[in-house]
Amino acid sequence: MAEYAAEGKAPEVLFWVGCAGSFDDRAKKITRAFCKILNKIGVEFAVLGQEESCTGDPAKRAGNEFVFQMMAMTNIEVLNAYEIKKIVTACPHCFNTLKNEYPSLGGQYEVMHHTQFLKNLMKEGRLKIEGGRFEGKKITFHDPCYLGRANGEYEAPRDLLSKLDAELVEMKRCKQNGLCCGAGGAQMFKEPEAGKKDINVERTEEALEEKPDVIATGCPFCMTMITDGVKHLNSSVEVKDIAELLAEAEDL
DSSP: OOHHHHHOOOOOOEEEEEEHHHHHHHHHHHHHHHHHHHHHHHHHHOGGOOOOOOOOOHHHTOOHHHHHHHHHHHHHHHHHHHHHOEESSHHHHHHHIIIIIGGGOOOEEEEEEEHHHHHOOOOHTTTOOOOGGGOOOEEEOOOOOOTTTOOOOOOHHHHHGGGGGGGEEOSOOOOOGGGSSSSSTTTGGGOOOOOSOOOOHHHHHHHHTTTSSEEEEEEHHHHHHHHHHHHTTTOEEEEEEEEHHHHHHHOO
């Protein structure tokens, strides 16, 4: 973003990478896949790089409003200095926080989840998906809480998956009745409380009941939890983000 500003130019969109997409080895693959798609179709985007810090979501969900506001104000100062108008992110936690928590602190932006952004590009005719390599495959989609129930977005990910020539099978608990993977509310960063079964294992069992070839997600936290569930159950089913599936379909 600093390079764009130095040249007096503005990108079409700012890509908010997020902590997982920047530092988690598995989530970095989602970041790369999304960037490959944007590069292929010529979308001009920028990242903040070293100037981006955590949105403050985990601090807020864990109850530390003070730390959240400090982090948020720092980010808002940077975003406003660059006169950012439009943000896209592959993390529903960042998406929810930037979209719903930042406006009251002075951060007014159009914020989109990467599935919404890609769906718009598809509607505009800029993104064309040939999904032949997924023919005969079964895919089930796990709804991230902060994309689905918190923000009412259920169709964008499914519209993209429907272009892959795969069979989309729904879990018994999906959309408004979807079950959390167990990572939200800062639970991602602690061990679960004692109980009969970890929530991510229960959710993975529900996915495997549909006998899919791929469990699709739209969140790096869900990716970690479902992948752990698949390993726990000794399954060989793949867990992929929608951006990764689209990039594969295009041989990127």
